[in-house]
Amino acid sequence: MPTRISRIAVVAGSVLLAAAGGTATAYAQQTPEPKNCVLNLDSGSKRCFTTFREAIAFSTNGQVADAPVSAKGAAHDEKLLDRLRTSSTGKGALTAQLGILYKDSNYRGSSLVLNAGSGCKSGNGRDYSGELVDWNDSVSSVSPVACWIELFADAHQSGDHEEYHDSTAYVGNRMNDRASSYALL
Secondary structure, eight states: OHHHHHHHHHHHHHHHHHHHHHHHHHHHHHSOOOOEEEEETTTOOEEEESSHHHHHHHHTTTSOOOOOSSHHHHHTOHHHHHHHHHHHHSTTOOOEEEEEEEEEGGGEEEEEEEEESSOOOTTSSOSEEEEOTTTTTOOOEEEESSSOEEEEEETTTEEEEEEESSOBSOOOTTTTTTOOEEEEO
16 A cells, blocks of 8 residues: 555656646746847838847848847947947948847847948937837837937827937936837937
8 A cells, every 4th residue: 555655646746846847847938038139220120139149240241240149248348339330330331330229227138229221420410210119118228339319208209308328227217118219319
C-alpha cells in the first residue's frame, strides 16, 4: 500500500509542477518584448525589429551597425548620437536620423526612430509633423538627433506642448504618456 500512495504522490506532484511550469511559460509568452521601430516620415512606412541595434542598422542603411542592443544604452552615448547625425549627412546617406521616442522613462521599453530623406533646417520652423497613431499617450523619454522634438498632448499639434532640445530621460508630468502628435524642429 505505501508503494501505491508514493506513486500517486509522485504523479500528483508531477502534474502540479507541469501546471505551474505551464503558467510561468504562458506568462512569459504574454509579456511582449520591446519593439524597436523605424518610421520613415516621407513615406509613412514603419518597420519593427527585436533589438535597437537592428533598427538603427536598418535606419542608417547599414552605416551604423554596432549600436547598443537596447535603446537605453544609446541615449547617453554622445558618440553614437554624433554618428547618427553624421550618417544622415554622409556620403551615400539615404535617410536622416531625426529623433528617437521611447515608451518608458530612462530610455527603456519600445523605441521609435524617426527618419526622413533630409534633416531639419535649424531655426526654420516645423520641418516635420505627424500623429502618434500607434504611440498615442505612450511617450515617456526622447532623444533628439538631427532635430528638436516637440510633443503635443492633442492631435494635429495642438493642446499642451513641450520642446526637447537634448536627450530627456523623463519628458515630465505635463507630457508623460500624454503625447498624441509631434513636430520636429
